Amino acid sequence: MADAVFLAISVLTIGSAIAALEVRSLIYGSISLMGTLGGVAGYFLLLDSPFVAMFQIAVYIGSIAVLILFTVMLVRRQLIFIKIEDKRRRYAGIGLMLIMMVSLGAIIIGSGVKTMQTDAAPVDFRTIGEDFLTYYWPALVLMALILAASVIGALTLARREDMENEQRTD
């Protein structure tokens, strides 16, 4: 059962990743990108970590894919369907991908992932949260500071004093 689901998710993920690169229409490309990201969420579900899977869906499909879609839609229609054909670039890309895959695969297989127990109980997300608050608290505080700084920066950048209350009569 799990093997069949794994195969189906793999086909979905890799197929839509290829489609995202190869499809001419940018809209369909971003829809296939959503398929890829959803497939990755499926992997997380298979790995007994629904917490990460839900965040994958909420963040990557719910925000990042929407952002890409939004950007693509604001591009002029002639630019959406433009053709830039370059054979050498494509082959270079495929070669780069193969090198990356082989080296990453070698690292992962060499890292002792094979000795891991597959029937171990899944880690509860509450345990991860406790670890974050106790052992890894400096990392948590650092992340929180970086995020707070970026949010404040974004709000400052987005603020437009000149546009405020322009249409109000009171």
Next chain:
Amino acid sequence: MSAIAPKFRFSYFLRSILDNVFWIITLLTLVGIPLAMVLFFYFELPVMNNNLTSPYLMLTTIADPSRQVPLLKSIMHSDFFRITAFPGFGFAALLAAATIFIERKMLAKLQLRVGPFYCGKIEGILQLAGDGLKLISKEIIIPAKADKPIFWAAPVLFVATAAAFVALIPVAGGGWVVADVDVGLLAVFAIIGFFPVITVLSAWSANSKFPFIGGIRALHQMVSFEIPLILSVLGIVILTGSLNLSEIVQSQIHYWWIVFLPIGAIVFFIAMLAELERIPFDLPEAESEIVAGWLTEFSGMMYGLVQLGSYVKLYAFSALFVVLFLGGWNGPMIWPPFPEDIIKNGIVMGPITAHIPGLPLLDQQMINDVVWFVIKTMGVIFMILLPRGVFPRIRIDLLLHIGWYKLIGLCFVNIFIALGLLYAGVLGPGGIL
């Protein structure tokens, strides 16, 4: 002699009906019952009264209604029933239909109109059925330059996403929920994230001006109000220490979270209105500016599906509000117990006594839970509908301003209140209350 059917004779009419009845009975006995028998052998039959049902027993239930009660009970506890009928889609669609009717009548009363009046004689209660029939029978028109696959898929995906949302809502205690997942609240937000995608894709695929403007507005609005929506419930997660919606409801047996986190509840309610595209945040469908917004090019049942989806979504959001802030199904017992007399002695009708085994089909607690849940949900739905009769539409820059500045700020205030209650030892694990 009527002009429409000049050769009409009443005797012919009767004969045709009798003919049909004859053929139905003949086909049922010759084909139907043997086919049912064959099918019963292949299906996995439920266990009734601790013995496995045989196909012969199943056939006797057709003849004896009193034996259908245990069968009904076993069907009601199957997954299929949960997904399609009770806590799942059927229940939500029923409440959504009631919502549409209440909305129309209530708005009419608010604006001193009559509203639906003629269909069904009594205050137009059949108006909805009439509208549904109209939508089904209308032609579906696809714009010539539309992107057809996405345009066809969008309404179906919209309803499917709304149904997935409904599946996560617990309706009554004892596991009356379709999917009782451990990370329920996160799953809700993951599903909500699909709505802007579907909206903007359908708006783009129509290849028309007004849907596109509506879709872009919907995207702005939904994406910016998702953040306060998520942040406003963090207080509850901090206090309960759980993301499971059933556990969140069980933590509110003594007091509702709206008592301690009123700011979170208000922010959630406002963000909910924006996510649902209700007035005063109905910019994506602003009918006086951009025809019908992103719904402009939909016609016939496609429009009907989108409307169904949006009302099911409305039910799901108000149910989520009830689950998070208003104590879910908790409430005093108001449902009378099932009469013991009928369980012991059966139903006595003059000389005949009907013994029906397994009669309290649903236990008292469960029905009470559902009653409270529906009362609270309808109350929240009413509060969502009410602004439509009162407020004008908000301007989009003000809307985004509210979303990004005020609501997010209030969310942090709410989180600090929750943290204060937790660290002061008032609430949460090991608290005094």
